[in-house]
Amino acid sequence: MKFIIDDKIPYIKGALEPFGEVVYLSGAKTTAEIVRDADALVTRTRTKCNESVLKGSTVKFIATATIGFDHIDTNYCAETGIQWTNAPGCNSKSVEQYIASTLFVLAEKHNFELNGKTIGVVGVGQVGSKVARFCEIIGMKVLLNDPPRARIEGPEKFVNLKEIQEQSDFITIHVPLNMEGEDATFHLADKNFFANLPKKPFVINSCRGEIIDSTAAKSALANQSINGLILDCWENEPDIDLELLAACDIATPHIAGYSKDGKANGTSMSIQAISKFFGLGIDNWTAPNIELPEQTKIRLDGFKCTEEQILAQAILSTYDIRHDDAALRANTKDFEKLRGDYPVRREFPVFTIETENVPQSTIEKLTQIGFQINTK
Known part of the structure; x- marks a missing residue:
């Protein structure tokens, strides 16, 4: 063979x-x-x-x-x-980590709290489900949009896209690229989509570049129809729109799932x-010798810290999206190289948190997110 x-x-x-x-x-x-x-x-x-x-x-x-x-x-x-x-x-847990880092970086950059904010999750498959669960853990209100699931499971726990557009402070998209049909997603976020966002949300795309109409996105940013755009996936990769990149809050080279x-x-x-x-007989084969980051222990002292500050420190200690953003902006012609030479990133369960002065309720949230906990 x-x-x-x-x-x-x-x-x-x-x-x-x-x-x-x-x-x-x-x-x-x-x-x-x-x-x-x-x-x-x-x-x-x-x-x-x-x-x-x-x-x-x-x-x-x-x-x-x-x-x-x-x-x-x-x-x-x-x-x-x-x-x-x-x-x-x-790579669903990897994308969850990417979105978690994005949210806490945006909260720090724009000086707001995530607790109580509304996030619309468009596409609630294996990735979107994990993102939704994480957002619920940290106290966000979560709206779910997934027409194929709603048809099969019933509409009770889902909302339509219009409700996502009207109510969300953040919209994160996790759909496959479908060019046609009832569930077409090509240019899902088009001119009309961006024109009907009364709360001016942050829009995040970490699925496929063609989900967002780049021209419409640039207009939305210029017209301040949205508060910010976070792109990991781009139309015409690796020849990405540098004007759009410059306007993004966060821009990364298609690495959300690259843990x-x-x-x-x-x-x-x-x-x-x-x-x-x-019929090769290696049906249970698993990848060997996965690299570890230099540090897998995180020390958290919650003295005089809010719960959100503690959670942010934990998340960003595992992955700070600003490094990938800076790397792309400094090397816009090296889109594929940045992907091919991507550094070691591991997911939450690899990390052990040593806590001090951290409330039990916050420890429980860290555990739900997936961290190992060592309480002093």
Whole structure:
């Protein structure tokens, strides 16, 4: 067997070598000629798996180590019998951490408290659900919008997009990119969307760049229809709109889901899927030797601190989004390099918090968020 693997997928080397030839290539070099005699592809979002690449090949299975799969032409795969899989939820905790850092940085920058503010979560899948839960833990009012789930589960716990627009202080979007149909999300945030935001919310996009109309977003910022824009995903990546970047409150190079934990999960799910499809016998394979940050212990002294200050210190000790924002602004031409060389980021459960003068109610919230606690 022959496996073609994106060379930016971590922890995967050695997993498939016992079962055949393994070729590691960048997504840009994964061409029709390269995949012609391959049995399986392991990809990321930068590899377009469509007819022009797959036609005439021996590819039987595609695994993308990502949540999103809009880079796979699923209709063509269905027509030609090529099976495929993605990694749903693999980096959901990483995106939760990204949104948590975003919220506390915005609160500090603009001098407000998050407790009591309203956040609209558009798309309540594995990512949006975790974001919503986190926001509830820290005392925010959460509105949920997810038309496909509302149709299946009933409308009781969901609101429509108009209510999100009217009531939210923050709107965070976590939907797949659907170009057409009842649940089309291409340019979901368009000129009309931005024109109907009476509370002038902060808008956050960490799912797909095409969800937001860049021209409409720039107009909304110029007209002060919104208080700020936070973008991790961009139209036309990696050739992003530098005018839009300059206007953003926070701008990052599509790394919301780039914790080492999220990447390891995506790799593990891909190898497990390939094993099951080809009968390789490594159905429980997991990524080995995930790097740790230099410091996994956080000391919190809550003396004369509000609960929100304590929570902010804990969250930002694990990940401060301002570093990624500064890196992109300083290296706008290195969008892909910033992604490819992304530093070690680990999720909340890796960290142990040593607390002093921290109320039990706050400790309980830190535990719910996922931290390990060591109380003095």
